[in-house]
Amino acid sequence: MTRICKDGFEREFIREEREMYGIAYTQNILSGRWKYLILWFLKTKERRYSEIKAFLGGISQGSLTKQLRELEADDIIKREVYPEVPPRVEYSLTSKGTSLVPIIDLMEEFGKKFGEKE
Structure with a gap:
C-alpha cells in the first residue's frame, strides 16, 4: 500500500x-468520524453551521470545523458566507459531493439491512 x-x-x-x-x-x-453523516445531512438542502452541529449532537466545535474544512478543501461541500450581521454561513454539496450521495445511500441501505435490529 x-x-x-x-x-x-x-x-x-x-x-x-x-x-x-x-x-x-x-x-x-x-x-473522518463525522463526514458520512455530514454528507447525508446535506444531501437534500443547504444547512447552517448551527444546524449541522445540532444534528451531530456530540461533536465539538473544533472537530466539526476541521471536518467541514477538509470536505471543502476536497471540493465536496461549498461554504457560502452571507454579508449579514451576524454573518450567516451555509454549507451545501458541490457537484462532486452530490456524486457521493449514491454511496451514502448504499451505506444507509446496508446498515438498515444488516445493522442491529430492534
Missing part, C-alpha cells in the same frame, strides 16, 4: 494501482 501525505498519493501508486487508487482516493475523502 502507499503512503498518503498532505499532497495526496504518490504518482507511482496512481499509475500502477489504478483500480485500488479509486477506492483509496474515495476512502481518503470520506475518512
